[in-house]
Amino acid sequence: MISALWVMVGISLLLGAVLGFSAIKFKVEGNPLVEKIDAVLPQTQCGQCGYPGCKPYAEAIAKGEAGINKCPPGGDEGIHKLADLLGVEYVPFGEGTAPKPKAVAFIDEQTCIGCTLCLQACPVDAIVGAAKQMHTIIAAECTGCELCIAPCPVDCISMLPLGEDISSWKWQYPTIPLVQVAAQ
Amino acid sequence: MRPLFKFHGGVHPPTHKAESTGRPIAQAALPSKLVIPLHQHVGNRAVPVVQVGERVLKGQVIGRPEGRLSSAVHASTSGTVSAIDMQLVAHQSGLPDLCITLIPDGKDEWIAHSGVDYRQTAHTDLRHLLRQAGVVGLGGAVFPSDMKSYSHKHQIRTLVINGAECEPYITCDDMLMRERAGDILRGAEVLRELLYAEEVLIGIEDNKPEAIAAMQQAVLEDKHAHMEVIAVPTLYPGGGAKQLIRVLTGIEVAAGVRSTEMGVQCFNVATAYCVWRAIAFGEPLLSRIVTVTGNVEHAQNFEVLLGTPVDELVAQAGSKPDTERHIMGGPMMGVDLPSGSVGVTKATNCIIEASSRLFPPPPPALPCIRCTRCADVCPAELQPQDLYWFAKARDFGKAQEYHLFDCIECGACAYVCPSHIPLVQYYRFAKSEIWQREREAQAAELARERHEFRLMRIEREKQEKAERLAQKEKAALAAKASAPAPNPEPAIAAAPATADPDDTLQMRIDAAVARAKEQAAAAQPKNTDALTAEQQAEIDAIEARRAKIREMAAHAGADDEPPKSNQG
Ligand code: SF4
Ligand code: SF4
Ligand code: SF4
Ligand code: SF4
Numbered sequence: 001m002i003s004a005l006w007v008m009v010g011i012s013l014l015l016g017a018v019l020g021f022s023a024i025k026f027k028v029e030g031n032p033l034v035e036k037i038d039a040v041l042p043q044t045q046c047g048q049c050g051y052p053g054c055k056p057y058a059e060a061i062a063k064g065e066a067g068i069n070k071c072p073p074g075g076d077e078g079i080h081k082l083a084d085l086l087g088v089e090y091v092p093f094g095e096g097t098a099p100k101p102k103a104v105a106f107i108d109e110q111t112c113i114g115c116t117l118c119l120q121a122c123p124v125d126a127i128v129g130a131a132k133q134m135h136t137i138i139a140a141e142c143t144g145c146e147l148c149i150a151p152c153p154v155d156c157i158s159m160l161p162l163g164e165d166i167s168s169w170k171w172q173y174p175t176i177p178l179v180q181v182a183a184q
Numbered sequence: 185m186r187p188l189f190k191f192h193g194g195v196h197p198p199t200h201k202a203e204s205t206g207r208p209i210a211q212a213a214l215p216s217k218l219v220i221p222l223h224q225h226v227g228n229r230a231v232p233v234v235q236v237g238e239r240v241l242k243g244q245v246i247g248r249p250e251g252r253l254s255s256a257v258h259a260s261t262s263g264t265v266s267a268i269d270m271q272l273v274a275h276q277s278g279l280p281d282l283c284i285t286l287i288p289d290g291k292d293e294w295i296a297h298s299g300v301d302y303r304q305t306a307h308t309d310l311r312h313l314l315r316q317a318g319v320v321g322l323g324g325a326v327f328p329s330d331m332k333s334y335s336h337k338h339q340i341r342t343l344v345i346n347g348a349e350c351e352p353y354i355t356c357d358d359m360l361m362r363e364r365a366g367d368i369l370r371g372a373e374v375l376r377e378l379l380y381a382e383e384v385l386i387g388i389e390d391n392k393p394e395a396i397a398a399m400q401q402a403v404l405e406d407k408h409a410h411m412e413v414i415a416v417p418t419l420y421p422g423g424g425a426k427q428l429i430r431v432l433t434g435i436e437v438a439a440g441v442r443s444t445e446m447g448v449q450c451f452n453v454a455t456a457y458c459v460w461r462a463i464a465f466g467e468p469l470l471s472r473i474v475t476v477t478g479n480v481e482h483a484q485n486f487e488v489l490l491g492t493p494v495d496e497l498v499a500q501a502g503s504k505p506d507t508e509r510h511i512m513g514g515p516m517m518g519v520d521l522p523s524g525s526v527g528v529t530k531a532t533n534c535i536i537e538a539s540s541r542l543f544p545p546p547p548p549a550l551p552c553i554r555c556t557r558c559a560d561v562c563p564a565e566l567q568p569q570d571l572y573w574f575a576k577a578r579d580f581g582k583a584q585e586y587h588l589f590d591c592i593e594c595g596a597c598a599y600v601c602p603s604h605i606p607l608v609q610y611y612r613f614a615k616s617e618i619w620q621r622e623r624e625a626q627a628a629e630l631a632r633e634r635h636e637f638r639l640m641r642i643e644r645e646k647q648e649k650a651e652r653l654a655q656k657e658k659a660a661l662a663a664k665a666s667a668p669a670p671n672p673e674p675a676i677a678a679a680p681a682t683a684d685p686d687d688t689l690q691m692r693i694d695a696a697v698a699r700a701k702e703q704a705a706a707a708q709p710k711n712t713d714a715l716t717a718e719q720q721a722e723i724d725a726i727e728a729r730r731a732k733i734r735e736m737a738a739h740a741g742a743d744d745e746p747p748k749s750n751q752g
Contacts, residue, residue, distance in 0.1 A: 042624075043631035053635060124634040143631045166223070168623070169277040170616040174609040 033062045040081045044073040045123035046145030048097070053123065067091060073144070075099040103159040104142040105149070109134050111156035118148035118157060186414060189434040191427040193561040194419040195596045197352050197516065199391060204355045204475050204483035209363055211487050212474075212500055218260055218286040218491030219527035220246065221273045225320040226327045227253030232284060238265050241295040243468050246284050249315055255328045256318040258468045259286055260489035262293040274494070274512055274529050278522035286491065297466035302374045310378060310463060317462035318469040318530075323357075323423075323452030324513065326531045329459060332449065333378040341447040342433055343381035345372050345456055347388040347395065348416060348423035351514030354534040356473040357453050359485045361388065361395035365402035368453050371460030373408060379449055383410045385432045386453075389422060390415040420516065421594040425450040427563050439590045454533075474528060476501040478511070478536035488528050494535055495524035503537050511536040515543065516595040517608075550603040558597035558607065564590045568597035572607050575614035580621070583614050591615075653691060 037058035044054070049070040051057040060066035061082070068082040069091040076092075076099070083090040093099075107118070107127075114132040126142040129135030137148075149157050164170075223229035230247030234240055240259040247257030263286045270280035302310055311330040319329045323346060345368070349357040361368060372384050388396050399413045416422055416431050426437045429448050437443045443450060451459075454473065461467040470490060474497065477483035481502025488497055494510055511518040512532055521535075528535075558568035566587055574583035591611050598607040 038632070041628075043628040043635065045631060045635045054632070055635075123638060124631050125638050126634070141630065141634060143627075164277075164279060166273070166275055166277055166279050166281050168620070169275075169279055170620055171276075171609065171612040173613050174606050 031059075031062060034058045036085060037061050037082065040074075040078065040085055041071060042073045042078065042143075044143040044145045046073060046143070046147060048072050061086070069093050070097065072097050072099045102162040103144045104139045104162060105137050105144065105146070105157050106139075106160045107135050107137055108156040108158070109136060111154050113154055115153060117151040117153065121147045121151045123147060186412070186432075187434075188414070188416060189431050191422070191430045191563050192565045193563045193596060194422065194427075195561050195599050196418070197420055197599060199418070200353045200477070201355050201358065201391065204353070204477045204485060205358060205394075207482065207484045209359050209473055209485045209487055210500075212489065212492060212497055214261065214288050214290060214292070215489070215492045215496045216287075217266070217493070218263070218288065218489060219271050219273075219283050219493060219525070220257060220260065220286060220491035221271075221281055221283045221527060221529055222247040222257055223273075223281055224257065224326060224490070224529040224531065225255040225318075226325065227251065227255065229282065230254060230257045232268050232282070234259075234265050234268075234284065236265050236268055239263070239289075240265060240286065241293050243295040243297055243470060245316070245468075246286075253328060253331060254315075255320050255330075256316050256468065257284075258318055258470055258490075260470045260491050261286070261288045262291050263288040272523050272526050274521055274526045274532060276519035276522075283527070297468075299464040299466045302377060302463050305463075307378055310374070313466075314459065314462055317458075317467070319455065319458050319462050320469070320530050321452055322454035322458065322472060322530060322533070324517075324531055324533060326529075329451070329455055332451070333375055335379040335381075335444065335449070337380045339447065340379040340381045340444060340449050341383070342449075343372065343376050343379055343384045344425075344429055344432055344448060344450040345384060345386040345453055346423060346425065346428055346450055347386055347392075347399070347453040348428050349392070350389060350418070350420045350423035351516055351534075352420075353477050353536055354475050354514050355477075356475045356485050356533050358392045358395050359475075360454055360457060360473050361392070362398045364457060365395075365398040366406060367460045368457045369399070369402050369406060369408055369411065370464065371456035371458070372411065372451070374459050374463050375449075375451055375456060376410070381449070383412070384408075386411065386413045387416045387422075387428045387432050388413065389418045391418040420596060421563055421592065424563060424592050424594060426592070439587055469530060472528070472530060472532070474532055475534040476503075476537070477534065479504045479507045479539045479542050480537050488532075490529060491527040493525050493527055494521060497528060498524070498535055498537055501537075504539070506539045506541065507537040508540060509538050511538050516599065517593060546606070547604050549605045552601075552603055552605060555602060557600045557602065561596045561600050563594060563596060564592055566591055568607055571614075572605060572610050575610040578614075578617070580614055580618050584618065588614055588618075649691065656691075 034055070038055050041054040041058055047053065049057040049066070051060055051066070054071075057066060057071065061068060068086065068088065069079050071078055072093070074081075079092070080090055105126075112129075112134050114129060114134060116129065116131050116135070119127045119129055119135060123145060124141055124143055126138045127135055127148060128138060144159065144162075146159060149159070222232060228249070228251040231250045232246060233248050234244075234246045240246060240262065242259060242262045244259045245256050246259050246265070249256050265284060266287045267285040269283065269285075271283040271285065272278070273281045273283060275281065300309075300313065311333060314330040314333065315328060320326045321329060321332070347357055347361055349355070372386070375381075376384050386399060388399065390396070396413060396415050403411050403413055414432060416428070421427055422431060425443065429435055429437060429443055429450060433448060435443075435446050435448055437446055437448075458469050462469070471487050472490065473485050474488045475483070475485050476498055480498065481504065484501055486497065486500065498507075498510065510521040510524060512521050513519060513534055515536065518534070518536065552569055552572060554569055556569060559566070562568050564587070570586050571583055571588055571591065574580070574586065575588075588611060593608050593611060595608050598605065601607060
């Protein structure tokens, strides 16, 4: 009886030690939930959610401080993804927050005075230029957040909607046959 | 007799090949203009190297390959470049792409060109020649051939030359084999050399006895060793690379594995032909054989200059007036062309003129009854009914789990489906949706990295600035201790003197703001009570500088708040 007790105590101590050790050894840096939420967010870094970037918004969601329907660039699908991830109900966008078509910023290089203000506003360093030099946007890296538009003193930045081209073109969901079924 | 193997499934659609094999390959008439897309191959679009208004010669490079995976584009005849702009192209999207429009001058004047002896030429040079000649896979995949003809010794055992041509209506490879078997085999020999392959197996479906005979004859005549022409059973899609490899060698190329890893490489017969023309004669890929069939007076194969508008081509076969659309490719895998004005490309193996009489619209789709007939015929051994279900429900993760990307879009499943469900359309939809998501995920990842880097950079700059400032103040204090000046604020005098020109603006702003605060709080009233002329002058100078700095600070905007750390 006593020996059985000792064995059990020994096992529990051993397992406890293993668990404690692995908790330290395999400690996950940061909050994994924040990372997961951040991975779903579109990384436009526009601040339209009311937070200074996607990561802070992810942290706010993780803490339960923010709703899941605050990110217009993520679109309806983004809300669905967040709802799935967090196991909560889908919530549609509120009044006044609606996703816009994708766009990239464009600097009218004739008008640009080289003030560097847009450069400081861009969250992803997608603008190249230097003081008193013409600035330009690396279209491939622009997220379309529109943060560079307001600071420009000469209003030379505009958003160009990203049209579809052959490489980004998608096959449509086959709808015609379904319509025919309905007609029968 | 070589033992042949079977692949899973397959169907027997009516072949409709006899219509277009009755006449020899005809040279298509020189069109009024050529619309040559710069993106006719897998990989990066070629970059135009000619100007509008420039006269170009036949065979001249007009688009240079860009990047590793790309191919050159050439002027198909001599003439004048009339435009380099976005034009409708032979693509199912109906979207325009960059094209060079060429007005032929009718002289068909060649640029100087000559071939090489492939036995005397280094493999890298041969591959470079293929790339510069714009040779790509002509079976429909248009993958640059130079990228496919790279191999180490003993890596590739078998080179499969694909002459199966399983898709109904299409006969361009059949006619090419009948009429130009010798050059095909010589091209195959070059490819064998490049790949160090031991044997060449030429697979031809047994519904093409003339082609088989011609190829066998050519093997004997030219005494090609290691080459064998093999008749394979007619079964759609036996011309798929994986399927043909399976039938000829018994090797099952697993999902996600390249056939080269299993020791097999596969080229189309027309590609082998072009390889020979490019290497032995220096002729770039300027034309290809196109079957024009369907709703036409006399279906026939034409040798067509790349860029020839489809309208002008089909007119030569007598396209009937009730034609409603042009299908590029066959009835199983082909796509509708957006317009008759698009130019023939390297991928255009066949144009089927379609009318509702010939191709009645499919009956309405009914719900899937899970009869699994589709699974029985799927050559990729998939479960098409499940894939359909997932694609329809937009459950793309599940679709990928069920190996959506192994689907070769052969259409066998849709062909047998008793509910007439356009299955392939669902798979194409799901695939392009998944690609789109991957692109977006990549873009998001890039943005995340750049944003995080930016935050880190800003933090680092702040710290560096603070450190510099602290050092400077320490230096100033030391200076003050060693040589006490009459100046009540030595830091003021010291700062501009020691400031290095690069980091001045922000630091001066910071220092100025800090000093202003200090002065306002304590020292100012006392200092101004009894001023020497010297001090007064100094204060004036400082005031002026301050005013200037305030102005600059107002310009620099809210982004540059002075860091708190500069107080200490
Ligand atoms: S609203 Fe903008 S900043 Fe906020 S999560 Fe969405 S993309 Fe990121
Ligand atoms: S360039 Fe403008 S719109 Fe584009 S990411 Fe930068 S700030 Fe946003
Ligand atoms: S053949 Fe058509 S009806 Fe039958 S299981 Fe496949 S998709 Fe469903
Ligand atoms: S289209 Fe795809 S799913 Fe259908 S039979 Fe062909 S390979 Fe199989």
